[in-house]
Amino acid sequence: MTHLRDLLRQRLGGLPRAYWALWAGALVNRLGTFVVPFLALYLTGQRGLPVSTAGAVVSLWGLGAIFSSALGGWLADRVGRRATAMTGLALGGAAVLALGFARGVPAIAAATLAAGFLSELYRPAMQAAVADLVTDPVKRLRAFALMYWAANLGVSFALVVAGYVAKRSYLALFAADAATTLAFAAIVWRFVPETRPQAGAPAAHAADGDGARPGARERGPLADRVFVAFLVQNFLFAFVFFQHQVAMPIDMAAHGHSPATFGLVTALNGALVVLLQPLAGRAVARLDPSRALAVAGVLTGAGFGLYAVTTSAAGYAAGVVLWTVGEIFGLPVAAALVASLAPAHARGRYQGAYTSTFGLAAFAAPGAGAWALRHLGAPAVWLGCLGIGLVFAAAQLASGPARRERLGSR
Template structure:
């Protein structure tokens, strides 16, 4: 029988110390994410803004986030992970305090715009750091653990934010800013710069990514196809923030009931996420993502028939299972589809899909609901889930081939023997020997039968944001 100690070792053992500093930073940052939980209530009740004005402020936060992920991705590759993340956190902490002290609508709106920009600029740097410090074979476990920390911190923040708001709303902004600073200091001191040197082309400055980086991303059809599928999933997933509370209100349920029902999402993730890596290890990554899309679609689709708190609770538990399958598989796949010298930019573009979904999902959901009805909205979510699942199955092999090619281009060649061979004989041997996959170090693993596996094999790679947060970004 497997002991608790053995399970814990398989789940969290052997990961680099620098990962645990990043993990600690994630947990501290999420424990202080007060403002995100109560911003709409703060703007309408404390500041007296209308619902439309509050929506404008929150929308500007999203616009700033879209700009931040793009700029942050570029700086992550050009300037470095550590300075980008540290500067972004300092700026976000300053703007958090500014937003808390602002009174006029224009000041609040500008503060939200800049806060979104600085806060989201840190996301590509953090994601690139995670990929840099964790070996490929351990990334599935690492991203699952980080996603678990995000949800644990976020769940606790909701409770702590309610207590802090009773004392003083300004306390929400002060504590949130303080946790940002603590996170930045931990990573700046304990993790340091993780960007590795890349091959310098003629005429290229040292440490600079190759020219035409944007063109490389825009012509990477495999990567952009995956980003598009994530956008579809995010449009469905984010309906739980905008349209789900409205649907529950139409069923005669109170906001407190919505809070209790949606809390099931965080509870299930905290309880079960650490078991997911073992569950999906060695399985086809495309199949896992397709299953996740179907499960999320079914969960949101059943909302069309829900009319009581217990029924809504079941739907939340179902789509949460899909979310739990989707997040680690997404994160590891993005890590493998990102060239090392463009890792920050790729992380930024992927995070941008969450920002776009955050702005579009409530508008699109509201339009569908008004024009076609509540049932059409949720059944439409189920249809999108089914389409996304099929697309994952179709595009999966191309993604895995791309991941293999990128890994082969970056892994060092390991000599087969220590025998020294004269140059002519070595050349002849190289010309006649059959081609074999070469691995080294922590990436070494036996080949797998499934070329789309997630077990760390040469064929499929190791077994991703939300929105991010790497983690899908929450």
């Protein structure tokens, strides 16, 4: 028991109470992550949309998220983390519920765009708040890893439940998703104070997360060449990763697998993160961020590339194992790296730009994946994912020296 207490103190200790409130809210929110993973199946199955149309509609979620992330980051720096997060979560929950009642392609498309915009408005503010609350670089990586762990714990539960609920009522999925989002807003309102650094406060030292060069205080994230290169690379990673939203379920359905099977296979992703991420945390932390991200690119590309040669549920599950380990090496490291590269006064905008790359990928990947499945065939889609993953890995290794120089490490 003493050893267990020491281990828990080592892994969980030293993080402030407000951080744990954000952690709990993220867990609650992810327990209701029902709509996005099943949106393509809902549109093709319940609404009878062609695959290409469904892919285009799902892409609108990502289009909304692109602009939402940029605005959310700006509001987080100008208005505050707390107000931005609460507003985004409350409006996002309402928009997801409205999507469940939408009928007809124009209404569904408009509701999807609105839901994608409003549902992602909170994210840069939440990530900036984590960076504000946890300034030590080692603890910060652990904090982002724990947030990522909580998100996957929730999703692993949500996907299994949603697969069975979807057989009876898709509307219930939308309602539950909205309810958990609103619950997160309530947690922020009750337990999370404003964390935004005061205007005019002295900049933090690079070791405390202000990794920008002198003069960066007058510039935004898109004028930071090192950071822009990271954004382009992250888009490539996210483009491959988001093929699990449309291309993967459609490909599985084409090979006779049910929505419940898709839910079980993809739930393996969250379950593996829950099991493996705490064990892998130390190993990942020992690696230079660029090398950890390169490993993530190889494994993620290989995981999706495996679908070019398998059509069984076990084969899809094996691919999930590979790209899940890629996630474990990549996503927490990337979030912590963004926090370190950002000056303290611009954390919201840097996190917003970073989150926008996921929105851009979520916009581009579904339509591109659906089009490629129809016109090029599944093997081309999955081999393309493998190629992009390898390009991403090479780019990470090439960018490492400039990032290490920026952060002052040798």
